[in-house]
Amino acid sequence: MKKNYLFTPGPTMVPPEVALAEAQSMIHHRTPQFSQIFYEVSEDLKYLFQTKAGDVFTLMSSGTGAMEACVANVLSRGNKALVVVSGKFGERWAELCKCFGIETITIDVENGKAVNPQDIETALNKTRGINVVFTTQCETSTGVVHDIKSISPIVKKHGALLVVDAITGIGVHQLLMDEWNIDVAITGSQKGCMMPPGLAFVCVNNSAWSVIEKADLPRYYWDFRKMRKELKDKTTPFTPAVSLVMAMKAALDMIKKEGIENVWKRHARLAHATREGAKALGLELFAGEYASNVLTAIKAPTGIDVDKIIKKLRDETGVTFTGGQDELKGKMIRIGHMGYVNDFDIIVAIAALEKGLYEAGYPVEPGKGLSKVQSLLVSKK
Ligand SMILES: Cc1ncc(COP(=O)(O)O)c(C=O)c1O
Incomplete structure (x- = not known):
């Protein structure tokens, strides 16, 4: 389904x-x-x-x-x-x-x-x-x-x-x-x-x-x-x-x-977790220190067809990411996390990313990104 x-x-x-x-x-x-x-x-x-x-x-x-x-x-x-x-x-x-x-x-x-x-x-x-x-x-x-x-x-x-x-x-x-x-x-x-x-x-x-x-x-x-x-x-x-x-x-x-301040804080938190989850999978971020909280742009790993991964995930699971536009086509995966997004949505996003990469042959240990994200999102407060 x-x-x-x-x-x-x-x-x-x-x-x-x-x-x-x-x-x-x-x-x-x-x-x-x-x-x-x-x-x-x-x-x-x-x-x-x-x-x-x-x-x-x-x-x-x-x-x-x-x-x-x-x-x-x-x-x-x-x-x-x-x-x-x-x-x-x-x-x-x-x-x-x-x-x-x-x-x-x-x-x-x-x-x-x-x-x-x-x-x-x-x-x-x-x-x-x-x-x-x-x-x-x-x-x-x-x-x-x-x-x-x-x-x-x-x-x-x-x-x-x-x-x-x-x-x-x-x-x-x-x-x-x-x-x-x-x-x-x-x-x-x-x-x-x-x-x-x-x-x-x-x-x-x-x-x-x-x-x-x-x-x-x-x-x-x-x-x-x-x-x-x-x-x-x-x-x-x-x-x-x-x-x-x-x-x-x-x-x-x-x-x-x-509250608008809480909206900004939520986006900062979710974006941080997404970035760290991607890094835990050995991936490199596109925007580095200038990364916005709107989306996480991940550099395509060498030899991996990211557009194929995006298409497969979208058509088979319903999880939609986007790739790069124009001259950046094939060079990145963009994971949007703006608006109606919460902690568990980020878990889904990273789980899908792991699945897509794993099935495409990228050497990823399933659960590594997820465990990083979960560790950042849980809190004893
Ligand atoms: C920063 C920015 N400016 C302009 C646009 C263009 O907006 P629209 O596609 O709604 O016309 C977009 C859409 O993605 C955007 O992200």
Whole structure:
């Protein structure tokens, strides 16, 4: 019998509470009933982003829609953007900026490493007049986490806006919108929010507003000015994904109940156990000291076809990991552990990893990774 465990970098596993909330009867979106739910979701999202002053918009799209919306709203013709590229998703910021005709300068970071904030300072000194700096918090393609807290003051010192793709960061790693002075941050529903794909969230602070109001790139559906106006009336400019918004209410209730600090701590603990479990099997990690708590990226052992292992595990047992993307294809196994994941899920993940490797002929002693993980997860407290 197969049982599905989604250890991917998104979509992630959806709790029954959230799935049931999504299955409620449809309601019309221009009603006090929907407005109330939408208002509560928008307020609770402020908690998720750790903001009091910012506005949080719900977009009916995957994460990339929110990325495009940011580019279209914060930049104007003739502006310059600086983009941190440490993998596929940093690259996407650069592609989007270029697509809108923006002069785009990149800082190319070696795969598996985080950007050195000083390199941002150097780039901002070298090219004067950068308007916006785009970065990712967690680069999901390599498993790296960037130090947004240290990056922010550097960007501010140069008078630029900071826009952070925290699509896999939010609800996993600490991100303090107000305290760290982030201008715009985004996330998607199918990651730490424990939701199906389909919604994205954008948090905008006051400094960003003064830029957005005057920005002149073309935008219609993704116009933050329209969204802000409608948010004041507890609604959206266009028909919202009603069922997903209802599901998001349930997901946010769960996050509030656990407490965001505890959510961050749980992810840190589970990620640590996963990394140590993999190391106990003699495996090497891809991101080393820069590893995020979103996923564990493991280097493919020499001579082992990891994509074949991933396929076999998925099709025969229902345990889904992912491999590398693009030039990293065949070079890694990525085990996602974000969102609706607990201790025993990590036991399953490591047990499946051991099984897959063992059956592929990798010299692994079954139980070695598991015993390491279990020893880290049990506690006498
Ligand atoms: C860091 C990051 N940015 C952007 C995206 C793109 O989001 P989507 O696939 O939801 O459009 C992803 C998706 O995996 C991501 O992990």
